[in-house]
Amino acid sequence: MSKTAADEPTAGKAAAAEGAAAERAAAEVAVASDDQNLSAAGSQLSTAPADTLANLPGLGVIGWARWFWRQLTSMRVALLLLLLLALGAIPGSLIPQSGNDETKVADFRAAHGTLAPIYDKLGLFHVYSSVWFSAIYILLFVSLVGCIVPRTWQFVGQLRGRPPGAPKRLNRLPAYTTWQTRAEPEQVREAALALLKKRRFRAHLAGDAVAAEKGYLREVGNLAFHIALIVMLIAFAWGQLFKSEGNKLLVEGSGGFSNTLISYDDFKSGNLFSVDDLTPFSFTLDKFTGTYEKTGPNKGTPRTFQAALTYSVGAYGKGKKTVVKVNEPLEIGDSKVYLTAHGYAPVVTVRDGKGNVVFSDAVPLLPLDANVTSSGVVKVYDGYKNAKGVTEQLGISAFFLPSYVKGMETASSFPALLNPVLNLTPYHGDLGVDSGIPQSVYQLDKSHMKEFKDSKDEQLRGNLTPGETMTLPGGAGSITYEGTKEWANFQVTQQPGSGWALGGSITAIFGLAGSLFIQRRRVWVRATRGADGVTVVEMAGLGRSESAKVPEELGDLAGILYDQAPGASPDPDTPASPASPASPDTLDPEAVPAEGAEK
Secondary structure, three states, X not given: OOOOOOHHHHHHHHHHHHHHHHHHHHHHHHHHHHHHHHHHHOOOOOOOOXXXXXXXXXXXXXXXXXXXXXXXXXXXXXXXHHHHHHHHHHHHHHXXXXXXXXXXXXXXXXXXXXXXXXXXHHOXXXXXXXXXXXXXXXXXXXXXXXXXXXXXXXXXXXHHOOOOOOOXXXXXXXXXXXXXXXXXXXXXXXXXXXXXXXXXXXXXEEOOEEEEEEOOXXXXXXXXXHHHHHHHHHHHHHHHHHOEEEXXXXXXXXXXXXXXXXXXXXXXXXXXXXHHHOOOEEEEEEEEEEEXXXXXXXXXXXXXEEEEEEEEEOOOOOOEEEEEEOXXXXXXXXXXXXXXXXXXXXXXXXXXXXXXXXXXXXXXXXXXXXXXXXXXXXXXXXOOXXXXXXXXXXXXXXXXXXXXXXXXXXXXXXXXOOEOXXXXXXXXXXXXXXXXXOOOOOOOOXXXXXXXXXXXXXXXXXXXXXXXXXXXXXXXXXXXXXXXXXXXXXXXXXXXXXXXXXXXXXHHHHHHHHHHHOOOEEEEEEEEEOOOOOEEEEEEEEEOOOOOHHHHHHHHHHHXXXXXXXXXXXXXXXXXXXXXXXXXXXXXXXXXXXXXXXX
């Protein structure tokens, strides 16, 4: 069928519509190509894995396992586990732990009959060895390892490669500037390459542009931070499994300590610790020195708190002198000896009715307050016979005031030995040690003991100063307060992996600082010959995140390169503009042409 004249306008309109549609399609393809090009230019500015949370796995065990592994090794899950680990450690610091103080745990059970069974089921009396805490700990470790290993290999690949080439349209980047020059494009590119390398960029020629990148220490710091966390977790676990910790109280000038299990007053260790791991050494307390502020608002505050020791390493080591202070331990091999406490030990001599000495020793008393008001018990187990010749045991409650002031019979007025007074209350009978039930050396079981009565038929008690004697009624003997010595408590710890933990924590701090304050960025310089024969120079910068540093740095680089390739007008008869292209107005991100705009 032939086309009539009336149909020609309609056909023209259809052709025009088809042409417009084709142009729109071509524009969309060009925009998509530009977007893909820009995406490639900004790729690998970080080693963070792609977010796969929205990509649900397919059905099947393998799909769900893969999805679970991706979530476990994601950064958000690692941060969540780290938060849970910190929250899980809170009960361990608020609730008494069976591994640290069994007495406090027993007291808590007695005082909280309802809560104690619940805490037992939740493992709150042994938080750090509980199933739930260990699960969080292991999951965090696996999450960090699964996250760090692929990121490390990816970063190594980036270091071995080169920065990506320049996008086709640099004017779409956040920081951009351009000018024209009469210098040759090759000269401009060579000058830009030398400039960027001088500024410690990794740079290379890529077609008609120079591609450069800087700030790799950001990813190094990020990886170092996470690797340091893994090192800290391993060091903490290693230290908990192989650690040992014990306490020993020593009176100055009497006896000593050998680093063997039976020498400790109390001892606890990790699950994999062996007695053979104890460092062989010994020491004695020569003298304890403590001085205190005597006047002012800080009266009684310790000024000097130190213990003079003589120690030797090994079975036949030569004795060496040293001084241990608070937070200044004695280090021998993997062991550290800390000074943790101090008190007084009155020297007490007990005689029976015939004047025979049945007990004579310094008796450590436990401090009750900051002025070292102290209490304890003197126990005479063997050798004592009463006035009738019957074998008995003596128990003497002792209350000590290093600085006694008349009218203050219940508390000392100062921690130093200004006016020492020892208050004694003696008992006789059976101490109960033969029953096989363990008892504290600082407590007196009076259930099988009887009081001594004075002439007024009242319980015998009295205050003694150094050198004074209390006579027991009915020829039962006497008790003499000879003087006062001082004692110090030492904590001997052996925790392998502490050095690794310290190194990991320091590395984590510096790594975190690097990942926060160092910005990874890229710069491209394109130099091409325009249609009028004048070289067109374009410079653009892109950072991992929005920052004023990228435009500022690009402006600095553009100003230097502009001096080497000055601006020029396309018309040789028109003088070049003296304005630098790297002015702040040019580099202001808000002044950059909108996406899709032609320059």
